[in-house]
Amino acid sequence: MTAKHPQQTTYDIVIIGGAIMGASTAWFLTEDKDFDGRVLVVERDPTYETCSTMHTNSCMRQQFSAELNVRISQFAADFVKNLRRYMGDDDRVPELSIRSFGYMYLADNDDFANVLRESQKTQLAAGTATQLMTAEQIKAAYPFYNVDDIVLGSINLVDEGYWDGSAVFDWWRRSSRERGVEYIENEVVAMTRTPAGTRVESVTLKSGEVISCGQVVNASGPRAARTARMAGIDVPVEPRKRFSWIFSAENPLDRDLPLTIDPSGVHVRENGGGTYQCGGHADVDPVVDYDDFNMDHALWENQIWPILATRIPQFEAIKVQSEWAGHYAMNVFDHNAIMGPHTEVENFIFLNGFSGHGLQQSPAMGRGTAEYLVHGEYRALDMSPFNFERIPAGRKIIEKAII
Ligand SMILES: Cc1cc2nc3c(=O)[nH]c(=O)nc-3n(C[C@H](O)[C@H](O)[C@H](O)COP(=O)(O)OP(=O)(O)OC[C@H]3O[C@@H](n4cnc5c(N)ncnc54)[C@H](O)[C@@H]3O)c2cc1C
Structure with missing residues (x-):
């Protein structure tokens, strides 16, 4: 109370x-x-x-392009994994871990591929484990992706993924x-x-x-x-709407789905038990009222799901279990x-x-x-x-x- x-x-x-x-x-x-x-x-x-x-x-990631943002996430990983120690070894505090399925950035053009290459240099210098992957390497490690249009991917499987x-x-x-x-x-x-x-x-x-x-x-x-x-x-700083969907797949993937950032901006990640969490927003992204959390149902059908099903054809047969709208505090x-x-x-x-x-x-x-x-x-x-x-x-x- x-x-x-x-x-x-x-x-x-x-x-x-x-x-x-x-x-x-x-x-x-x-x-x-x-x-x-x-x-x-x-x-x-x-x-x-x-x-x-x-x-x-x-989720947390170490893949930022600015070194200070990488350092900030490194402290986050350390803090989460050592929460109990930071809390004075209080045995009421749970031991936490990070489910490191990684963030998979996908580039479909050379400009963004070069951004990923440059960012990897900064990240490696700061001590991260970022790996660049060709389309063939992505397909070998994660056969469920359609990589026909992909030039390069970037993923880090250490301290990058879901945390509580x-x-x-x-x-x-x-x-x-x-x-x-x-x-x-x-x-x-x-x-x-x-x-x-x-x-x-x-x-x-x-x-x-x-x-x-x-x-x-x-x-x-x-x-x-x-x-x-x-x-x-x-x-x-403005409130901008961001939509989330949890869905189950009729044919779940046979391995963890990294938090995948499709070139369209739509992102999707592993959520456990054959379910996945997807996020996205409308192309028109206006400032919204502080109390406006209305869902845009057409967005899923017309835009988000088709992108998902193109990137991961196994996601053609899925069922939305829950959905919500939230606000980013967007620094414009x-x-x-x-x-x-x-x-x-x-x-x-x-x-x-x-x-x-x-x-x-x-x-x-x-x-x-x-x-x-x-x-x-x-x-x-x-x-x-x-x-x-x-x-x-x-x-x-x-x-x-x-x-
Ligand atoms: C869909 C979505 C997905 C996200 N995913 C991630 C992710 O995977 N990883 C990540 O790192 N971040 C993620 N974020 C961002 C992250 O959630 C936010 O950056 C973070 O929660 C911001 O916390 P905050 O305390 O600044 O703001 P908030 O959580 O919005 O809290 C602000 C608080 O201030 C209170 N308040 C406002 N005005 C007043 C007032 N006048 N008097 C008293 N109280 C007031 C509000 O009631 C509120 O509780 C996501 C955000 C969204 C919306």
Whole structure:
């Protein structure tokens, strides 16, 4: 049962949004020996029904083109595989593993094949096990694919695949609560700034309380821009709809299906027991209303399933078991994380814009944000390239492996 009202009127840190990013940050704050401040996590919907975290594919990959993104996923793999150790060898914490069926990127033209080749160099230098495969090699290892149009594939079978994101999420919340973090069911509806305008002074809750705060973290997912507006700030994050389908195959594949990224952008992965999870979106990809989770049923019949059945002919006979629409918090500036302080409102900290890869980034993002909140700098991994300041400066991070 989550309380609705805060116990105090002043907190050192107020985190707006208590899903995976807010929970990670709160937990890493409790890990820092130099921090003994008060933390309030405000979550408008403790059922988490519509947040991105609940709609995820729950997969991680090491195949990014930017080295920092690779390093972030390497920490995610280490954290997941050693969750219990990170949680102080608490024997209530489950031992987790990664189901490493790999991500199979398929290129149907030389330009994208060259991107895969360049990315592999960065990944290998960072210590990943990425392999490039010709169409013949793909066909030999995974005979179910139609590779007629494929120029090159790229796959990594180490620390790349499904992991139990909800277990990590649950333990971050449970452990940080046990250590004194307050989670409340409420909504931040307004903020005030100091007379000079350089700091957020207070946040106002829907229930009417006004809370003074030392620092504020915007961990509000697809609602990031709405939250930032309350402090008079703009951030280029929009809710974009992404559809998922779980289906069973009449003739299941005889080996694990990698998370396959078809050149069309449609992706599909192993889901166990002869079932598969597929994701995609419409060609027209507008910003949507925060509460719009309507399913586009025609999309499956007219676009997604034909692509699947062409790539994997065994998927001509399948039955959809469940389907849902979720929101990416799309960073429309450069599709990468937005972190760190605002350039003028110095105690407003961003943790936004994770598009389709926030779950796997949550350990490194929470750790980095906690470091910044306590020490004013990143320590374990330099996350400063992701700082908000790059946006007004017009400096984009180029990440070519965006799904
Ligand atoms: C279909 C789909 C598949 C995905 N697959 C993957 C994947 O395989 N791997 C991967 O790494 N990532 C994946 N992602 C992305 C990943 O799920 C997200 O990046 C991540 O969950 C973002 O977490 P978050 O905490 O930032 O946002 P959210 O989970 O959206 O949480 C934000 C929270 O803030 C709360 N909130 C908002 N405004 C307020 C307010 N004013 N007051 C109080 N509370 C507020 C909301 O209620 C919500 O709970 C996927 C996403 C989708 C949609």
